[in-house]
Amino acid sequence: MAYSEKLIDHYQNPKNVGTLDKSDKSVGTGLVGAPECGDVMRLQIQVDDATGIITDAKFKTFGCGSAIASSSLATEWLKGKSVDEALTVDNMDFVEELNLPPVKIHCSVLAEDAIKAAINDYRVKNGKEAIKFEESLVH
Amino acid sequence: MLKLPIYLDNNSTTPMDPRVLEAMTPYFLEDYGNAASRNHPFGWKAEEAVDYAREQVAKLIGADPKEIIFTSGATEGDNLGIKGVFEMYAQKGNHIITATTEHKAVLDTCKHLEKLGGEVTYLQVRPDGMIDLKELEAAIRPTTILISIMWANNEIGTVMPIREISAIAKKHGVLLFTDATQAVGKIPVDVNKDGIDIMAFTAHKMYGPKGVGALYVRRKNPRVKVTAQMDGGGHERGMRSGTLNVPGIVGMGKACELCMQDMEADTKRISKMRDKLETALMLLEEAYINGSTEHRLPHVTNISFKHVEGEGLLMGFNKNIALSSGSACTSASLEPSYVLKALGLGDDLAHSSLRFGLGRFTTDEQIDYTVKAISETVIKLREMSPLWEMYKEGIDLNSIEWAAH
Numbered sequence: 001m002a003y004s005e006k007l008i009d010h011y012q013n014p015k016n017v018g019t020l021d022k023s024d025k026s027v028g029t030g031l032v033g034a035p036e037c038g039d040v041m042r043l044q045i046q047v048d049d050a051t052g053i054i055t056d057a058k059f060k061t062f063g064c065g066s067a068i069a070s071s072s073l074a075t076e077w078l079k080g081k082s083v084d085e086a087l088t089v090d091n092m093d094f095v096e097e098l099n100l101p102p103v104k105i106h107c108s109v110l111a112e113d114a115i116k117a118a119i120n121d122y123r124v125k126n127g128k129e130a131i132k133f134e135e136s137l138v139h
Numbered sequence: 140m141l142k143l144p145i146y147l148d149n150n151s152t153t154p155m156d157p158r159v160l161e162a163m164t165p166y167f168l169e170d171y172g173n174a175a176s177r178n179h180p181f182g183w184k185a186e187e188a189v190d191y192a193r194e195q196v197a198k199l200i201g202a203d204p205k206e207i208i209f210t211s212g213a214t215e216g217d218n219l220g221i222k223g224v225f226e227m228y229a230q231k232g233n234h235i236i237t238a239t240t241e242h243k244a245v246l247d248t249c250k251h252l253e254k255l256g257g258e259v260t261y262l263q264v265r266p267d268g269m270i271d272l273k274e275l276e277a278a279i280r281p282t283t284i285l286i287s288i289m290w291a292n293n294e295i296g297t298v299m300p301i302r303e304i305s306a307i308a309k310k311h312g313v314l315l316f317t318d319a320t321q322a323v324g325k326i327p328v329d330v331n332k333d334g335i336d337i338m339a340f341t342a343h344k345m346y347g348p349k350g351v352g353a354l355y356v357r358r359k360n361p362r363v364k365v366t367a368q369m370d371g372g373g374h375e376r377g378m379r380s381g382t383l384n385v386p387g388i389v390g391m392g393k394a395c396e397l398c399m400q401d402m403e404a405d406t407k408r409i410s411k412m413r414d415k416l417e418t419a420l421m422l423l424e425e426a427y428i429n430g431s432t433e434h435r436l437p438h439v440t441n442i443s444f445k446h447v448e449g450e451g452l453l454m455g456f457n458k459n460i461a462l463s464s465g466s467a468c469t470s471a472s473l474e475p476s477y478v479l480k481a482l483g484l485g486d487d488l489a490h491s492s493l494r495f496g497l498g499r500f501t502t503d504e505q506i507d508y509t510v511k512a513i514s515e516t517v518i519k520l521r522e523m524s525p526l527w528e529m530y531k532e533g534i535d536l537n538s539i540e541w542a543a544h
Binding site: 003008011014017019031032033034035036037038039040041042059060061062063064065067068113 | 542
Protein backbone atom coordinates (compact mmCIF):
# COMPACT_ATOMS: atom_id res chain seq x y z
CA MET A 1 0.00 0.00 0.00
CA ALA A 2 1.68 3.19 -1.10
CA TYR A 3 0.58 6.38 0.62
CA SER A 4 0.61 9.87 -0.80
CA GLU A 5 3.40 12.26 0.09
CA LYS A 6 0.93 14.60 1.79
CA LEU A 7 -0.32 11.79 4.00
CA ILE A 8 3.18 10.73 4.96
CA ASP A 9 4.14 14.33 5.69
CA HIS A 10 1.15 14.78 8.02
CA TYR A 11 2.05 11.52 9.75
CA GLN A 12 5.70 12.41 10.16
CA ASN A 13 5.19 16.07 10.98
CA PRO A 14 1.71 16.27 12.43
CA LYS A 15 0.29 19.74 12.92
CA ASN A 16 -1.37 20.85 16.13
CA VAL A 17 -0.85 17.85 18.36
CA GLY A 18 -1.97 18.71 21.86
CA THR A 19 -4.67 19.37 24.36
CA LEU A 20 -6.94 22.33 25.02
CA ASP A 21 -8.64 22.85 28.37
CA LYS A 22 -11.86 20.96 27.93
CA SER A 23 -13.51 22.67 30.90
CA ASP A 24 -13.15 26.02 29.12
CA LYS A 25 -16.51 27.16 27.75
CA SER A 26 -14.95 28.31 24.50
CA VAL A 27 -13.49 24.84 23.84
CA GLY A 28 -15.38 22.09 22.07
CA THR A 29 -14.12 18.52 22.32
CA GLY A 30 -14.99 15.64 20.02
CA LEU A 31 -13.88 12.15 21.01
CA VAL A 32 -14.82 9.56 18.40
CA GLY A 33 -13.92 5.99 17.56
CA ALA A 34 -13.11 3.21 19.97
CA PRO A 35 -9.95 1.42 21.09
CA GLU A 36 -11.42 -1.93 19.95
CA CYS A 37 -11.78 -0.57 16.45
CA GLY A 38 -8.16 0.50 16.33
CA ASP A 39 -8.79 4.22 16.12
CA VAL A 40 -9.73 6.97 18.54
CA MET A 41 -9.63 10.63 17.54
CA ARG A 42 -9.87 13.53 19.88
CA LEU A 43 -10.35 16.84 18.15
CA GLN A 44 -10.65 20.12 20.03
CA ILE A 45 -11.59 23.56 18.82
CA GLN A 46 -11.33 26.92 20.51
CA VAL A 47 -14.01 29.34 19.37
CA ASP A 48 -14.06 33.12 19.64
CA ASP A 49 -17.51 33.76 21.09
CA ALA A 50 -17.94 37.15 19.52
CA THR A 51 -17.07 36.18 15.94
CA GLY A 52 -17.83 32.47 15.91
CA ILE A 53 -14.39 31.89 14.39
CA ILE A 54 -12.30 28.85 15.33
CA THR A 55 -9.07 30.36 16.63
CA ASP A 56 -7.27 27.19 17.59
CA ALA A 57 -7.57 23.45 17.01
CA LYS A 58 -5.68 20.54 18.55
CA PHE A 59 -5.80 16.80 18.15
CA LYS A 60 -4.61 13.56 19.61
CA THR A 61 -5.19 10.33 17.73
CA PHE A 62 -4.67 6.65 18.39
CA GLY A 63 -4.72 4.94 15.05
CA CYS A 64 -3.07 4.15 11.78
CA GLY A 65 -1.13 6.62 9.69
CA SER A 66 -4.22 7.64 7.74
CA ALA A 67 -6.15 8.40 10.93
CA ILE A 68 -3.29 10.50 12.29
CA ALA A 69 -2.89 12.37 8.99
CA SER A 70 -6.65 13.00 8.69
CA SER A 71 -6.80 14.51 12.18
CA SER A 72 -3.75 16.64 11.57
CA LEU A 73 -5.30 17.91 8.35
CA ALA A 74 -8.61 18.58 10.12
CA THR A 75 -6.95 20.88 12.64
CA GLU A 76 -5.26 22.78 9.81
CA TRP A 77 -8.52 23.22 7.95
CA LEU A 78 -10.51 24.27 11.01
CA LYS A 79 -8.28 27.08 12.16
CA GLY A 80 -9.64 30.39 10.90
CA LYS A 81 -12.96 28.93 9.76
CA SER A 82 -16.25 29.91 11.30
CA VAL A 83 -18.16 27.18 13.08
CA ASP A 84 -20.73 27.19 10.29
CA GLU A 85 -18.03 26.78 7.65
CA ALA A 86 -16.48 23.97 9.65
CA LEU A 87 -19.75 22.08 9.43
CA THR A 88 -19.40 21.88 5.67
CA VAL A 89 -16.15 19.87 5.82
CA ASP A 90 -16.96 16.51 4.28
CA ASN A 91 -15.19 13.20 4.65
CA MET A 92 -14.55 13.10 0.91
CA ASP A 93 -12.45 16.25 1.29
CA PHE A 94 -9.99 14.19 3.34
CA VAL A 95 -10.08 11.32 0.87
CA GLU A 96 -9.19 13.67 -1.98
CA GLU A 97 -6.60 15.75 -0.19
CA LEU A 98 -4.71 12.76 1.26
CA ASN A 99 -5.49 10.37 -1.56
CA LEU A 100 -6.77 7.78 0.92
CA PRO A 101 -7.08 4.23 -0.40
CA PRO A 102 -10.54 2.59 -0.14
CA VAL A 103 -9.74 0.63 3.04
CA LYS A 104 -8.93 3.91 4.75
CA ILE A 105 -12.16 5.76 3.94
CA HIS A 106 -13.32 5.12 7.50
CA CYS A 107 -10.50 7.37 8.74
CA SER A 108 -11.99 10.26 6.78
CA VAL A 109 -15.44 9.53 8.15
CA LEU A 110 -14.02 9.49 11.63
CA ALA A 111 -12.39 12.88 11.05
CA GLU A 112 -15.69 14.36 9.85
CA ASP A 113 -17.44 12.85 12.87
CA ALA A 114 -14.79 14.34 15.17
CA ILE A 115 -15.37 17.84 13.75
CA LYS A 116 -19.12 17.53 14.23
CA ALA A 117 -18.75 16.14 17.72
CA ALA A 118 -16.43 19.00 18.70
CA ILE A 119 -18.86 21.59 17.33
CA ASN A 120 -21.80 20.02 19.14
CA ASP A 121 -19.86 19.91 22.38
CA TYR A 122 -19.12 23.61 21.99
CA ARG A 123 -22.78 24.37 21.17
CA VAL A 124 -24.15 22.45 24.13
CA LYS A 125 -21.68 24.07 26.49
CA ASN A 126 -22.88 27.45 25.30
CA GLY A 127 -26.55 26.75 25.72
CA LYS A 128 -27.28 25.91 22.11
CA GLU A 129 -28.98 22.82 20.87
CA ALA A 130 -26.87 20.00 19.49
CA ILE A 131 -27.22 19.58 15.76
CA LYS A 132 -28.61 16.23 14.71
CA PHE A 133 -26.53 14.67 11.99
CA GLU A 134 -27.34 11.78 9.77
CA GLU A 135 -26.05 8.47 11.01
CA SER A 136 -22.39 8.33 10.06
CA LEU A 137 -21.18 5.81 7.53
CA VAL A 138 -18.92 3.98 9.90
CA HIS A 139 -21.53 2.97 12.43
CA MET B 140 27.86 -0.46 7.18
CA LEU B 141 24.24 -1.08 8.04
CA LYS B 142 22.23 -1.73 4.92
CA LEU B 143 18.57 -0.69 4.89
CA PRO B 144 15.86 -1.92 4.82
CA ILE B 145 16.24 -4.54 7.54
CA TYR B 146 14.26 -7.74 7.20
CA LEU B 147 12.63 -8.97 10.42
CA ASP B 148 9.63 -10.74 8.92
CA ASN B 149 11.14 -14.22 8.67
CA ASN B 150 7.91 -15.89 9.81
CA SER B 151 6.27 -14.78 6.61
CA THR B 152 9.14 -15.92 4.41
CA THR B 153 12.90 -16.24 4.63
CA PRO B 154 15.49 -15.09 2.13
CA MET B 155 17.10 -17.95 0.25
CA ASP B 156 20.47 -19.11 1.42
CA PRO B 157 22.94 -18.54 -1.46
CA ARG B 158 24.10 -22.14 -1.03
CA VAL B 159 20.55 -23.26 -1.85
CA LEU B 160 20.44 -21.21 -5.02
CA GLU B 161 23.77 -22.64 -6.06
CA ALA B 162 22.46 -26.18 -5.68
CA MET B 163 19.32 -25.36 -7.70
CA THR B 164 20.85 -23.54 -10.65
CA PRO B 165 21.92 -26.52 -12.82
CA TYR B 166 18.40 -27.93 -12.70
CA PHE B 167 17.00 -24.96 -14.59
CA LEU B 168 19.40 -24.79 -17.49
CA GLU B 169 21.31 -28.06 -17.91
CA ASP B 170 19.57 -30.85 -16.05
CA TYR B 171 16.04 -29.81 -16.85
CA GLY B 172 14.57 -33.27 -17.37
CA ASN B 173 11.25 -34.50 -16.06
CA ALA B 174 11.86 -36.78 -13.09
CA ALA B 175 9.21 -39.11 -14.47
CA SER B 176 11.00 -39.59 -17.81
CA ARG B 177 12.44 -43.03 -17.33
CA ASN B 178 13.93 -43.44 -20.80
CA HIS B 179 16.74 -40.94 -21.13
CA PRO B 180 19.60 -39.37 -19.22
CA PHE B 181 17.75 -36.09 -18.64
CA GLY B 182 15.02 -37.92 -16.76
CA TRP B 183 17.53 -40.09 -14.90
CA LYS B 184 19.44 -37.06 -13.68
CA ALA B 185 16.29 -35.34 -12.50
CA GLU B 186 15.06 -38.45 -10.72
CA GLU B 187 18.43 -38.89 -9.06
CA ALA B 188 18.34 -35.29 -7.85
CA VAL B 189 14.83 -35.72 -6.46
CA ASP B 190 15.80 -38.93 -4.69
CA TYR B 191 18.77 -37.22 -3.10
CA ALA B 192 16.63 -34.27 -1.98
CA ARG B 193 14.05 -36.66 -0.57
CA GLU B 194 16.78 -38.16 1.59
CA GLN B 195 17.94 -34.73 2.74
CA VAL B 196 14.39 -33.74 3.70
CA ALA B 197 13.68 -37.07 5.41
CA LYS B 198 16.89 -36.89 7.41
CA LEU B 199 16.02 -33.51 8.92
CA ILE B 200 12.79 -34.89 10.38
CA GLY B 201 13.97 -38.42 11.14
CA ALA B 202 11.73 -40.00 8.50
CA ASP B 203 12.17 -42.58 5.78
CA PRO B 204 12.58 -40.97 2.33
CA LYS B 205 9.58 -42.97 1.09
CA GLU B 206 7.44 -41.07 3.57
CA ILE B 207 8.05 -37.69 1.90
CA ILE B 208 5.47 -36.40 -0.57
CA PHE B 209 6.58 -33.25 -2.35
CA THR B 210 3.93 -30.52 -2.63
CA SER B 211 3.74 -26.90 -3.68
CA GLY B 212 3.98 -25.70 -0.08
CA ALA B 213 2.41 -25.87 3.35
CA THR B 214 -1.05 -24.71 2.27
CA GLU B 215 -1.26 -27.61 -0.12
CA GLY B 216 0.18 -29.91 2.53
CA ASP B 217 -2.46 -28.79 5.04
CA ASN B 218 -5.22 -29.34 2.49
CA LEU B 219 -3.92 -32.72 1.35
CA GLY B 220 -3.22 -33.93 4.88
CA ILE B 221 -6.56 -32.99 6.37
CA LYS B 222 -8.90 -33.51 3.40
CA GLY B 223 -6.97 -36.63 2.44
CA VAL B 224 -7.53 -38.21 5.86
CA PHE B 225 -11.16 -37.08 5.95
CA GLU B 226 -11.83 -38.92 2.68
CA MET B 227 -9.63 -41.94 3.32
CA TYR B 228 -10.99 -42.62 6.80
CA ALA B 229 -14.62 -41.67 6.15
CA GLN B 230 -15.80 -45.12 7.21
CA LYS B 231 -14.15 -44.74 10.59
CA GLY B 232 -15.59 -41.35 11.42
CA ASN B 233 -16.00 -37.72 10.50
CA HIS B 234 -14.74 -35.81 13.53
CA ILE B 235 -11.63 -33.63 13.56
CA ILE B 236 -10.12 -31.77 16.51
CA THR B 237 -8.11 -28.62 15.92
CA ALA B 238 -7.43 -25.31 17.69
CA THR B 239 -8.56 -21.73 17.16
CA THR B 240 -5.00 -20.45 16.69
CA GLU B 241 -4.21 -22.66 13.71
CA HIS B 242 -3.21 -21.18 10.37
CA LYS B 243 -6.02 -20.28 7.98
CA ALA B 244 -4.94 -23.10 5.68
CA VAL B 245 -6.00 -25.51 8.43
CA LEU B 246 -9.02 -23.59 9.74
CA ASP B 247 -10.51 -22.94 6.32
CA THR B 248 -9.88 -26.53 5.29
CA CYS B 249 -11.78 -27.67 8.39
CA LYS B 250 -14.62 -25.25 7.64
CA HIS B 251 -14.77 -26.65 4.13
CA LEU B 252 -15.07 -30.18 5.52
CA GLU B 253 -17.87 -29.08 7.84
CA LYS B 254 -19.86 -28.21 4.74
CA LEU B 255 -19.23 -31.74 3.47
CA GLY B 256 -20.61 -33.37 6.61
CA GLY B 257 -17.50 -33.24 8.77
CA GLU B 258 -17.67 -32.32 12.45
CA VAL B 259 -14.92 -30.16 13.86
CA THR B 260 -14.02 -29.21 17.43
CA TYR B 261 -12.03 -25.99 17.68
CA LEU B 262 -10.12 -26.04 20.97
CA GLN B 263 -9.66 -22.72 22.73
CA VAL B 264 -6.17 -21.87 23.88
CA ARG B 265 -4.99 -20.58 27.25
CA PRO B 266 -3.72 -16.99 27.57
CA ASP B 267 -0.20 -18.24 26.84
CA GLY B 268 -1.34 -19.70 23.52
CA MET B 269 -1.11 -23.36 24.56
CA ILE B 270 -3.95 -25.84 24.32
CA ASP B 271 -5.16 -27.67 27.41
CA LEU B 272 -4.29 -31.36 27.03
CA LYS B 273 -7.20 -32.44 29.23
CA GLU B 274 -9.59 -30.53 26.99
CA LEU B 275 -8.03 -32.18 23.97
CA GLU B 276 -8.51 -35.66 25.41
CA ALA B 277 -12.05 -34.87 26.51
CA ALA B 278 -12.92 -33.76 22.99
CA ILE B 279 -12.10 -37.16 21.49
CA ARG B 280 -15.17 -39.13 20.39
CA PRO B 281 -15.59 -42.58 18.87
CA THR B 282 -15.90 -40.86 15.49
CA THR B 283 -12.71 -38.79 15.85
CA ILE B 284 -10.34 -39.56 12.99
CA LEU B 285 -7.83 -36.73 13.22
CA ILE B 286 -6.20 -34.31 15.62
CA SER B 287 -4.70 -31.34 13.78
CA ILE B 288 -2.51 -29.16 15.98
CA MET B 289 0.22 -26.91 14.65
CA TRP B 290 3.72 -27.43 15.94
CA ALA B 291 4.62 -23.76 16.30
CA ASN B 292 2.47 -20.71 15.82
CA ASN B 293 3.26 -18.30 13.02
CA GLU B 294 2.19 -15.16 14.88
CA ILE B 295 3.45 -15.67 18.41
CA GLY B 296 5.94 -18.51 17.99
CA THR B 297 4.51 -20.69 20.76
CA VAL B 298 5.53 -24.34 20.50
CA MET B 299 2.83 -26.89 21.29
CA PRO B 300 3.60 -29.96 23.44
CA ILE B 301 3.53 -32.21 20.38
CA ARG B 302 4.86 -35.31 22.15
CA GLU B 303 2.13 -35.18 24.79
CA ILE B 304 -0.47 -34.53 22.12
CA SER B 305 0.73 -37.52 20.13
CA ALA B 306 0.59 -39.73 23.24
CA ILE B 307 -3.08 -38.80 23.65
CA ALA B 308 -3.76 -39.42 19.97
CA LYS B 309 -2.07 -42.84 20.14
CA LYS B 310 -3.95 -43.81 23.28
CA HIS B 311 -7.25 -43.26 21.48
CA GLY B 312 -6.21 -44.57 18.08
CA VAL B 313 -6.58 -41.17 16.42
CA LEU B 314 -4.20 -39.89 13.74
CA LEU B 315 -2.13 -36.79 14.44
CA PHE B 316 -1.57 -34.21 11.74
CA THR B 317 0.64 -31.21 12.42
CA ASP B 318 1.27 -28.07 10.44
CA ALA B 319 4.98 -27.74 11.20
CA THR B 320 5.67 -24.88 8.80
CA GLN B 321 7.31 -22.68 11.43
CA ALA B 322 9.03 -25.49 13.32
CA VAL B 323 10.87 -27.64 10.79
CA GLY B 324 14.41 -26.39 10.31
CA LYS B 325 14.20 -24.16 13.38
CA ILE B 326 13.81 -26.64 16.24
CA PRO B 327 14.46 -30.39 16.42
CA VAL B 328 11.65 -32.36 14.81
CA ASP B 329 11.69 -36.16 14.82
CA VAL B 330 8.55 -37.80 13.47
CA ASN B 331 9.26 -41.04 15.33
CA LYS B 332 10.29 -39.69 18.71
CA ASP B 333 7.58 -37.05 18.50
CA GLY B 334 4.96 -39.48 17.24
CA ILE B 335 3.74 -37.68 14.13
CA ASP B 336 1.50 -39.39 11.55
CA ILE B 337 1.21 -36.63 8.96
CA MET B 338 3.09 -33.35 8.81
CA ALA B 339 3.09 -30.41 6.42
CA PHE B 340 5.99 -28.02 5.97
CA THR B 341 7.51 -25.76 3.35
CA ALA B 342 10.89 -24.73 1.98
CA HIS B 343 10.54 -20.96 1.95
CA LYS B 344 10.39 -20.65 5.73
CA MET B 345 13.79 -22.30 6.06
CA TYR B 346 15.90 -20.43 3.51
CA GLY B 347 14.71 -22.51 0.57
CA PRO B 348 12.68 -21.46 -2.48
CA LYS B 349 8.97 -20.59 -2.57
CA GLY B 350 6.53 -22.93 -4.26
CA VAL B 351 7.80 -26.21 -2.85
CA GLY B 352 6.98 -28.07 0.32
CA ALA B 353 6.55 -31.55 1.67
CA LEU B 354 3.98 -33.69 3.38
CA TYR B 355 5.27 -36.41 5.65
CA VAL B 356 2.95 -39.43 5.59
CA ARG B 357 3.80 -42.29 7.96
CA ARG B 358 4.28 -45.70 6.38
CA LYS B 359 4.66 -47.91 9.46
CA ASN B 360 2.91 -48.14 12.84
CA PRO B 361 0.42 -47.21 11.57
CA ARG B 362 0.52 -47.13 7.81
CA VAL B 363 -1.27 -43.92 6.92
CA LYS B 364 -2.86 -43.09 3.61
CA VAL B 365 -4.37 -39.90 2.32
CA THR B 366 -6.72 -39.60 -0.63
CA ALA B 367 -5.16 -37.57 -3.42
CA GLN B 368 -6.69 -34.13 -3.89
CA MET B 369 -5.25 -33.69 -7.36
CA ASP B 370 -5.84 -36.28 -10.04
CA GLY B 371 -3.34 -37.02 -12.76
CA GLY B 372 -0.21 -39.00 -13.43
CA GLY B 373 -0.06 -40.69 -10.05
CA HIS B 374 3.20 -39.12 -8.91
CA GLU B 375 4.38 -39.29 -5.31
CA ARG B 376 2.98 -42.74 -4.64
CA GLY B 377 -0.33 -41.68 -6.07
CA MET B 378 -0.92 -39.09 -3.38
CA ARG B 379 0.08 -36.00 -5.33
CA SER B 380 -0.02 -35.93 -9.09
CA GLY B 381 1.84 -33.31 -11.06
CA THR B 382 5.28 -33.05 -12.63
CA LEU B 383 7.82 -32.63 -9.88
CA ASN B 384 9.32 -29.18 -9.39
CA VAL B 385 12.86 -30.51 -9.66
CA PRO B 386 14.86 -27.31 -9.03
CA GLY B 387 12.54 -26.42 -6.15
CA ILE B 388 12.83 -29.89 -4.65
CA VAL B 389 16.62 -29.78 -4.97
CA GLY B 390 16.54 -26.41 -3.20
CA MET B 391 14.33 -27.74 -0.44
CA GLY B 392 16.68 -30.66 0.05
CA LYS B 393 19.69 -28.38 0.31
CA ALA B 394 17.81 -26.04 2.67
CA CYS B 395 16.99 -29.00 4.94
CA GLU B 396 20.59 -30.17 4.91
CA LEU B 397 21.80 -26.69 5.88
CA CYS B 398 19.22 -26.38 8.64
CA MET B 399 20.31 -29.68 10.07
CA GLN B 400 23.95 -28.67 9.92
CA ASP B 401 23.51 -25.12 11.23
CA MET B 402 20.53 -25.45 13.59
CA GLU B 403 22.42 -25.50 16.83
CA ALA B 404 24.70 -22.59 16.00
CA ASP B 405 21.89 -20.59 14.37
CA THR B 406 19.58 -21.08 17.33
CA LYS B 407 22.21 -19.97 19.79
CA ARG B 408 23.07 -16.82 17.87
CA ILE B 409 19.54 -15.87 16.84
CA SER B 410 17.92 -16.45 20.22
CA LYS B 411 20.57 -14.26 21.82
CA MET B 412 19.63 -11.42 19.45
CA ARG B 413 15.91 -12.07 19.99
CA ASP B 414 16.40 -11.84 23.74
CA LYS B 415 18.38 -8.65 23.38
CA LEU B 416 15.65 -7.11 21.21
CA GLU B 417 12.91 -8.22 23.55
CA THR B 418 14.66 -7.05 26.71
CA ALA B 419 15.35 -3.63 25.22
CA LEU B 420 11.79 -3.13 23.95
CA MET B 421 10.27 -4.31 27.22
CA LEU B 422 11.97 -1.35 28.87
CA LEU B 423 9.25 0.78 27.30
CA GLU B 424 6.27 1.34 29.58
CA GLU B 425 3.16 -0.76 29.01
CA ALA B 426 4.75 -3.27 26.67
CA TYR B 427 3.49 -6.85 26.78
CA ILE B 428 4.85 -10.06 25.28
CA ASN B 429 2.13 -12.12 23.63
CA GLY B 430 2.12 -15.88 24.14
CA SER B 431 4.28 -18.21 26.17
CA THR B 432 7.93 -17.21 26.54
CA GLU B 433 8.76 -20.63 27.93
CA HIS B 434 7.53 -22.74 25.01
CA ARG B 435 8.55 -20.60 22.11
CA LEU B 436 10.55 -20.62 18.90
CA PRO B 437 14.03 -19.18 19.38
CA HIS B 438 13.70 -16.47 16.73
CA VAL B 439 10.26 -15.01 17.39
CA THR B 440 8.74 -12.44 19.68
CA ASN B 441 5.38 -10.71 19.51
CA ILE B 442 4.97 -7.56 21.57
CA SER B 443 2.04 -5.20 22.13
CA PHE B 444 2.74 -1.56 22.87
CA LYS B 445 -0.36 -0.36 24.62
CA HIS B 446 -2.10 2.81 23.44
CA VAL B 447 -0.38 2.96 20.07
CA GLU B 448 -1.89 1.34 17.02
CA GLY B 449 0.15 -1.25 15.15
CA GLU B 450 -0.09 0.04 11.64
CA GLY B 451 0.48 3.60 12.75
CA LEU B 452 3.55 2.30 14.52
CA LEU B 453 4.82 0.39 11.48
CA MET B 454 4.48 3.50 9.38
CA GLY B 455 7.07 5.21 11.56
CA PHE B 456 9.83 2.93 10.32
CA ASN B 457 8.53 0.55 7.67
CA LYS B 458 10.65 2.11 4.97
CA ASN B 459 13.64 0.80 6.90
CA ILE B 460 12.42 -2.18 8.92
CA ALA B 461 10.19 -4.95 7.58
CA LEU B 462 7.85 -6.23 10.29
CA SER B 463 4.28 -7.33 10.56
CA SER B 464 1.49 -6.34 12.91
CA GLY B 465 -1.64 -8.00 14.27
CA SER B 466 -3.40 -4.71 13.70
CA ALA B 467 -6.57 -4.80 11.67
CA CYS B 468 -5.38 -1.89 9.63
CA THR B 469 -2.80 -4.06 7.93
CA SER B 470 -5.55 -6.27 6.58
CA ALA B 471 -8.57 -5.50 4.46
CA SER B 472 -10.92 -7.16 6.93
CA LEU B 473 -10.47 -4.51 9.65
CA GLU B 474 -10.43 -7.32 12.20
CA PRO B 475 -7.36 -7.60 14.41
CA SER B 476 -5.41 -10.85 14.58
CA TYR B 477 -7.64 -13.80 15.48
CA VAL B 478 -4.66 -15.52 17.07
CA LEU B 479 -4.07 -12.68 19.52
CA LYS B 480 -7.80 -12.47 20.23
CA ALA B 481 -7.82 -16.22 20.94
CA LEU B 482 -5.26 -15.58 23.70
CA GLY B 483 -7.90 -13.38 25.30
CA LEU B 484 -6.22 -10.11 24.39
CA GLY B 485 -8.54 -7.15 24.18
CA ASP B 486 -8.91 -5.69 20.72
CA ASP B 487 -6.88 -2.68 21.84
CA LEU B 488 -3.82 -4.80 22.64
CA ALA B 489 -4.31 -6.94 19.55
CA HIS B 490 -4.31 -3.75 17.46
CA SER B 491 -1.07 -2.66 19.14
CA SER B 492 1.09 -5.67 18.37
CA LEU B 493 4.24 -6.16 16.34
CA ARG B 494 5.61 -9.52 15.27
CA PHE B 495 9.37 -9.92 15.04
CA GLY B 496 10.80 -12.86 13.13
CA LEU B 497 14.59 -12.95 13.20
CA GLY B 498 16.57 -15.18 10.91
CA ARG B 499 19.87 -16.65 9.81
CA PHE B 500 20.96 -13.37 8.26
CA THR B 501 19.92 -11.03 11.09
CA THR B 502 22.80 -9.07 12.63
CA ASP B 503 23.40 -7.41 15.98
CA GLU B 504 23.71 -4.08 14.25
CA GLN B 505 20.23 -4.51 12.76
CA ILE B 506 18.81 -5.28 16.18
CA ASP B 507 20.37 -2.15 17.68
CA TYR B 508 18.92 -0.02 14.89
CA THR B 509 15.50 -1.64 15.32
CA VAL B 510 15.38 -1.11 19.06
CA LYS B 511 16.18 2.56 18.63
CA ALA B 512 13.73 3.17 15.79
CA ILE B 513 10.84 1.39 17.47
CA SER B 514 11.40 2.92 20.88
CA GLU B 515 11.46 6.41 19.39
CA THR B 516 8.32 5.82 17.36
CA VAL B 517 6.39 4.34 20.28
CA ILE B 518 7.27 7.35 22.41
CA LYS B 519 6.40 9.82 19.65
CA LEU B 520 3.04 8.19 18.91
CA ARG B 521 2.12 7.99 22.57
CA GLU B 522 2.67 11.72 22.79
CA MET B 523 -0.13 12.08 20.26
CA SER B 524 -2.35 9.27 21.58
CA PRO B 525 -5.46 10.37 23.50
CA LEU B 526 -5.53 6.93 25.15
CA TRP B 527 -2.01 7.37 26.47
CA GLU B 528 -2.96 10.79 27.86
CA MET B 529 -6.00 9.33 29.60
CA TYR B 530 -3.94 6.43 30.93
CA LYS B 531 -1.38 8.86 32.31
CA GLU B 532 -4.15 10.88 33.95
CA GLY B 533 -5.37 7.72 35.62
CA ILE B 534 -8.62 7.53 33.67
CA ASP B 535 -9.99 4.01 33.31
CA LEU B 536 -10.48 3.57 29.58
CA ASN B 537 -13.17 0.99 30.22
CA SER B 538 -15.24 3.62 32.01
CA ILE B 539 -15.64 5.60 28.78
CA GLU B 540 -18.59 4.99 26.54
CA TRP B 541 -16.90 4.60 23.20
CA ALA B 542 -18.94 5.17 20.07
CA ALA B 543 -17.96 1.84 18.58
CA HIS B 544 -18.12 1.84 14.85
